[in-house]
Amino acid sequence: MTMPISAAPIRAGLIGFGYAGRVFHAPLIAATDGITLAAVASSRPDDVRAALGDVAVLDTADALIARDDIEVVIVASPNDSHAPLALQALAAGKHVVVEKPFALSLDEAREVVDAATRADRLLTVFHNRRWDSDFLSVKATIERGAIGQVVHFESHFDRFRPMVRDRWRERAVPGGGIWYDLGPHLIDQALQLFDLPQAVEANIATLRPGGQADDWAHVVLIYPDKRVILHASMLVAGGSARFTVHGTGGSLVKQLGDPQEGQLLAGVLPGAPGWGEDADPIIIHDAEGSRPLPAISGDQRGLYRGLVAATRGEGENPVPARQALEVMAVLEAAIQSSQARRAVALRRGPAATL
CATH class of the missing domain: 3.30.360.10 (Dihydrodipicolinate Reductase; domain 2)
Structure with a gap:
């Protein structure tokens, strides 16, 4: 269903609060209209609370993905977990943002893209540069x-x-x-x-x-x-x-x-x-x-602005699946x-x- 642009902010969950999650994702989300960071899954909860205040902090990615109020899952964990966590989030009906690299191989990337197509969920890769x-x-x-x-x-x-x-x-x-x-x-x-x-x-x-x-x-x-x-x-x-x-x-x-x-x-x-x-x-x-x-x-907020517009039916996916696959093909x-x-x-x- 298409949501009006004045709808309530999209609720995002961030998996991982290392360098990418702490330095890029959290502040960019906080500064982008139409999206709010509702929860973070991290093994360092004290670091998350010190940086973000009252945001919900969960011990595991499983717990974050299982939350009914999370609409978009952002995977900013170590590289070897990107594809497995993206697949898990898509299976749970979430839209997904995956940190680069999208996956460890082109075949693994194709598997994630196919899962997003089957689930009819938005899948994008954090090519913020x-x-x-x-x-x-x-x-x-x-x-x-x-x-x-x-x-x-x-x-x-x-x-x-x-x-x-x-x-x-x-x-x-x-x-x-x-x-x-x-x-x-x-x-x-x-x-x-x-x-x-x-x-x-x-x-x-x-x-x-x-x-x-x-x-x-x-x-x-x-x-x-x-x-x-x-x-x-x-x-x-x-x-x-x-x-x-x-x-x-x-x-x-x-x-x-x-x-x-x-x-x-x-x-x-x-x-x-x-x-x-x-x-x-x-x-x-x-x-x-x-x-x-x-x-x-x-202005790297452009990626999250594009995400908000795409999930609301107001714009195109900022990093479409084919472009993400092309990057993986060259990487491999x-x-x-x-x-x-x-x-x-x-x-x-x-x-x-x-």
Whole structure:
């Protein structure tokens, strides 16, 4: 049944209150009209209460999914639990938001999409970086034709974390490592611009002393007329641009990334003055020289605004199932390519499900 836009806020339940749940999901939901965080399932209830006050805190995901008042379940738990918990929530009749990575394999992702179709429930993936200032600025500049036809696109998510930390993301566990962590963001942004490549060629490695999981990834998406380079590393102290793009009419460089994660960590509330504003311009280089272009502001609330509209029948799913499957197809092909040390053509199934 279609709900009027003035209806009561959608009641959401969040599974997991680690970095993603605490830093991204909870504050973005709190700042988005039409949705409210009604309950959190976490093994650290004191942390949840300290951060969120009177929100209901449950010991298990099972208890949260079983609540009749929860309409949307947000899965922000460790990566290997994303698909199982999404399946459980869909079976209980809930709409579902899944943190990236959507699943650990393309087959597992297809299983979740099929379950959502059978249940007639909304399923979306938290590709929040579509609403980043750096990406929006680069996308708009390319679409304006400012550098002609793109032939080389390079996107970096680099960090400087030389010490291996004792956390599941950095252990040799299913879904651990930098490619499962940052790869989905890099892939999703590239596919928003260029659609699916013909093939993927990847080199994924562990370079830090004592590292257990991959902490360096260099992946090339192969298109007939361009190459798209996706790079992530834990050993970059500086000097690499967030985006470097070369075209038939010039080049662009976006040196710094979107500010929203840093703002959230500093306690800035989404929508506060200055939220998402990016002081770092795009630099255009062409035959006439170099010039700056102001960056577009970002706002990751766009994903939850889209979710609210879609669940009320007022808009489209912000991350449709096919797009989520396409990201998983590239993610998986890159792993296969790195292991086989050769380019891997994308694995495709029936047209409706990739």
